[in-house]
C-alpha cells in the first residue's frame with residue numbers, strides 16, 4: 001500500500017485577477033478552492049491513476065473538514081488525525097505572474113504527534129511512505145527523521161518531497177525517491193544553481209550519498225532523473241499553463257503509479273513528467289486522460305555516464 005503523509009495540509013484558494021496591485025482593492029475574475037498540501041495532491045493524482053493509497057496527516061477546523069469531504073467524494077482512503085485549530089488556507093494569486101502565500105498551520109500537541117508515529121509503526125515491508133510538504137511551526141524538523149527511522153526499521157520505501165532542513169536530514173536515510181526542484185537542490189548543498197552542469201553535479205552527489213532515485217524538476221524545462229546506473233533528461237511538453245500548483249506533486253504520483261505497475265525506469269520517468277505537465281496545463285490536478293495524451297510529447301535523452 002502507498003501511504004502519503006501531509007503534516008501541514010492546506011486548502012488552496014486560487015484567486016485569478018486581471019491585474020493585482022498591492023495596496024489597492026483588486027477584484028477577482030475567478031476563485032476556486034482545492035484540497036491541498038503536497039501529500040494530499042500525491043494521493044489525489046494516484047487515485048486518478050487508479051492506484052490505491054491512504055492519506056495520513058493532521059487536519060483541523062472547517063478547512064480540515066473540507067479536505068476530508070473532498071477526498072471522500074473522490075473515494076480516497078484517509079486516516080487523518082483531527083487536531084484543534086484550523087488547517088491553513090494557502091493563497092495562490094494568478095495575475096500576470098503567479099504569487100503564493102502559504103499559511104503556517106495549527107499547533108500540533110505531543111499526543112497527536114505520537115498518534116501519527118503509532119500509525120507509521122503499523123506499516124509493513126513493501127509499503128511506500130510519501131513524506132511531503134512543510135512542517136507546521138510546532139513540529140520539529142526531526143519529526144520526519146523519526147518517521148524515516150520507523151519506516152526504515154520496517155523496510156518501508158520512503159519518498160521525500162520537502163525543503164530546507166527536513167530535506168537535508170532525509171538524505172542520510174537513503175530514501176527511495178527525492179524530488180527537489182532546482183532551487184531546493186541548491187539549498188540542500190548551500191549553493192545556488194544556475195547551470196545544467198551544476199544540476200548534474202549535485203544530483204549525482206545525492207545518488208553517491210545513497211539516495212536511490214532523484215528527480216530534479218525544472219518547471220517548463222522538464223526534469224532530470226538520477227539513478228546509480230543512468231541519468232535521464234526529459235524535455236517537458238509545450239502547452240498553456242493554467243495552474244502549476246501541484247505539478248511537482250503530480251510528478252511524484254506519476255512516477256510511483258508507473259513504478260508499482262512495474263514500468264521500466266524510463267517509462268516511469270516519462271509518466272512522471274507527463275503528469276507534472278498535465279497538471280500545469282489544468283485548473284486542478286491532472287486527469288489520467290491528459291497524462292496519457294502527453295506521454296508521446298515527453299522527449300527523453302539517456303546520458304551515457306554512470307553516476
Ligand SMILES: Nc1ncnc2c1ncn2[C@@H]1O[C@H](COP(=O)(O)OP(=O)(O)O)[C@@H](O)[C@H]1O
Nearest residue numbers: 181217218219220222223236247248276277280
Ligand atoms: N510551464 C510548464 N510547462 C510544461 N510543464 C511544466 C511547466 N511547469 C511545470 N511543468 C511540469 O511539472 C513538473 C514539476 O514542475 P516544477 O515547477 O519544477 O515543480 P515544483 O512545483 O515542485 O517546483 C516539471 O518537471 C514539468 O514536467
Ligand SMILES: O=P(O)(O)OC[C@H]1O[C@](O)(COP(=O)(O)O)[C@@H](O)[C@@H]1O
Nearest residue numbers: 036037038090133134246247248249
Ligand atoms: O507545505 P508547503 O511547502 O507549504 O507547500 C504546500 C503547497 O504545496 C502544494 O502542495 C503544491 O506543491 P507543488 O506546486 O510543489 O507541487 C500546494 O497544494 C500547497 O499549497
